[in-house]
Amino acid sequence: MDNSDERLKKILQDVRDGGIEPDRALDLLRDLPFQDLGHTKIDHHRSLRNGFPEVIYGAGKTPEQVAEIFAEMCTRSNVLATRIPPETADYVITRLPDAQYNPSARTLVCRTGEVKYGPGHVGIITAGTSDLHVAEEAAVTCEMFGNRATIISDIGVAGIHRLFHRIDEIRSFSVLVVIAGMEGALSSVIGGLVDRPIIAVPTSVGYGANFSGLSALLGMLTSCASGVTVVNIDNGFGAACAACKINRLLEHHSDNETEG
Known part of the structure; x- marks a missing residue:
């Protein structure tokens, strides 16, 4: 377990034990955690800070890098990747057959849960x-x-x-x-x-x-x-x-x- 996991666990334990208010815990969680893949640090809590999850920008990344990032993010939530070349999409789909590629938009998506639509x-x-x-x-x-x-x-x-x-x-x-x-x-x-x-x-x-x-x-x-x-x-x-x-x-x- 890395340091960010330890910090997250401590925050949750403090909330459970009454040592920290939930609103204060939410403030602390806004900067936690990220997952270090070596070539990439995935920001899993970005949606807490700005309302949108992290999106994979595909240009300049190798197919192997995109696939690894995509696979890790798909274990947690829906994933969007933009500017994905066809050869990268093909490589990712061989590893994650549920991924969907739009060749015109150059987007690659993975839906692990239902998308809830707002009124707009x-x-x-x-x-x-x-x-x-x-x-x-x-x-x-x-x-x-x-x-x-x-x-x-x-x-x-x-x-x-x-x-x-x-x-x-x-x-x-x-x-x-x-x-x-x-x-x-x-x-x-x-x-x-x-x-x-x-x-x-x-x-x-x-x-x-x-x-x-x-x-x-x-x-x-x-x-x-x-x-x-x-x-x-x-x-x-x-x-x-x-x-x-x-x-x-x-x-x-x-x-x-x-x-x-």
Whole structure:
């Protein structure tokens, strides 16, 4: 048993014996424990601190490293891994056949228990079909974190009538993730039409002057629509996390109103 296990056991014993209040124990547990695999230190209590469990970022890791991390985390909870190349996914699935790979999103998931959904519903909007891989990453992340998500794709400003055709549905979502490459104009247009929180995701989709997403990023950052929040290029995962946190606040606000 390592030191973190000993400390955890001591905290639990103190709670049992009445030597420490449960709220104080919860504060102590926020920084415990992590599991040292040598190449990786798995943060098993991250959800206590920020509301989300640790997610495996696959880029730059070997298939063996991802598989070992994935296997250890699956013994405790549902697991999400992002940016997983196909060859890594194949290797992991040979060791854990229940793992599920989404090649478009490049996500690998393991569900050891039921995902409980909150009342919020995230709308994920893409300007073009070429942005779908980012949307899929966002959708998988939302689902794994207990938020329903619906993708509406290919309604960019080049054919703006397509957007107006879906505007009533778009206004029905609690939070919007708006994904666009090229010049990134879609988030500004939607920002002028809806009263929902908007998280804009620039993508690396576009011709040379798009500068691998920089033009879309700058366009979204300088949006004339107020209240548009922007994440990094191709960061569907980060946008989904922000949307889930907004939904959680909306849920808490609704619960407080009900109790009042």
